[in-house]
Amino acid sequence: MTEIHEINFDGLVGPTHNFAGLSFGNIASHAHSKQTSHPKKAALQGLEKMATLMRMGLKQGVFPPHERPHIPSLRKLGFQGTASDIIKTAAADHKQLLTNMSSASSMWVANAGTTSASSDTSDGKTHFTAANLSSMLHRSIEHEHTSKMLRTIFASDQFFAHHDALPGTQFFGDEGAANHTRFCNSKGTQGLSCFVYGQSYMQGGTKPAKYPARQTLEASEAIARQHGLTAHNTLFLQQNPDVIDQGVFHNDVIAVGSRNIMFCHEQAFLNQKAALTALKQEREKTTGEAFHIIEVPTAAVSVQDAVSTYLFNTQLVFPQGKKATIIAPQECHDNPAVKDYLESLIANSEAIEDVKFFDLRQSMNNGGGPACLRFRAALSNAEIESIGISTNTLMTEKLYDQLTAWVSKHYRDELTPDDLLDPALYQESMTALDELTSILKVGSHFYDFQK
Ligand code: SUG
Secondary structure, X not given: OOOOEEEEEEEOOOOOOOOOOOOOOOHHXXXXXXXXXXXXXXXXXXXXXXXXXXXXXXXXXXXXXXXXXXXXXXXXXXXXXXXXXXXXXXXXXXHHHHHXXXXXXXXXXXXXXXEEOXXXXXXXXXXXXXXXXXXXXXXXXXXXXXXXXXXXXXXXXXXXXXEOOOOOOHHHOOOHHHHEEEEOOOOOOOOEEEEEEOEEOOOEOOOOOOOOOOOEHHHHXXXXXXXXXXXXXXXXXXXXXXXXXXXXXXXXXXXXEEEOEEEEEOOXXXXXHHHHHHHXXXXXXXXXXXXXXXEEOOOOOOHHHHHHHOOOOOEEEOOOOOOEEEEEEHHXXXXXXXXXXXXXXXXXXXXXXXXXXXXXXXXXXXXXXXXXXXXXXXXXXXXXXXXXXXXXXXXXXXXXXXXXXXXXXXXXXXXXXXXXXXXXXXXXXXXXXXXXXXXXXXXXXXXXOOO
């Protein structure tokens, strides 16, 4: 069977990156609300991570940011006139709406959608579904452009199948790959899709009391059906509602998995022991390879420390010929309990041999760690090559240089909440994004610029 490789596409931070406190249940977003942000620094921090992973020999791509403020959404809500008129009216009378339409949240592309590898689906194509992100207003406007972007980058009909987002109701609340992990063997095949949900509307049962459960079982099941997955290669686990109430608004804040490793907190899932024992048995039987479950005890790292450091919002990557490396935020290094835990893990683990820390503080302050910033796809070499034919979104040293120069030229150093009310920011951002369409070769109609 054709080998399948994991490729990470990181979301390029957009020019309106700001701290608006928009995400109820996301502790970092709330804590940094209304602070001054640093868009240029944010974008350069993200690019640095992409370049480092590329230089480690890993396959890396980039997703362009969405246009913000999103004038078509404001028009749908009844605002009229030119883009400048709309921004001025909204700034005067509906500041909160304008703020929601100005978020650079599309950078967290782990929430862009869910993908299933060609080796796992019934028609042998790689499937994509954009996430409706229906639980937060500022994110619910992302899926239309996300679908367009996925169709532009993964353009080959021969290899790829695309689905629109699920209906945008709470019943089908879908936050994409932040709640989905694909395990596989060392050749990237024999995949198992592990979908993690916060609550089920049909089955009832337990759910968080304080904060929203953004992903539903019904949404995860619908995606598995659309993608042609079967009972043999899917697993549905429920997140522990108690940790959602402690700020674990997506499963990727408390667990990360890849290939033959599940790295999670001991409080991540409901009925965890039985579920993980069954997972290990199934994987070892199917792949004939060892499967590693690394459960971090509360005594070593509290849920609170896991949420503030994003120990589990890390990436597990596999440089050629090596065991896994953890890609972690600097916050993990700065917290003594987490640092100690990681040191002993690296010293003793059979599966993980290194950790690299990254300064991603601008994104972290909105609740977005290394794993939030990346969309993983499991693709064959031919599928990856087809991306390079359609667009220029696969990372190279040249593209890295072009993108850092582009960010340095166009992005503001600082953005205050009041800066979002200024129509000049829109014009400035559109000039920047227009230039970006040529760099990434995504086509001149990629954005819906408004006069
Ligand atoms: O949806 N933050 C994002 C963070 C997404 C993190 N993604 C993953 N865990 N995969 C969210 O809550 C905050 C925006 C603000 O407050 O300005 C925000 O949208």
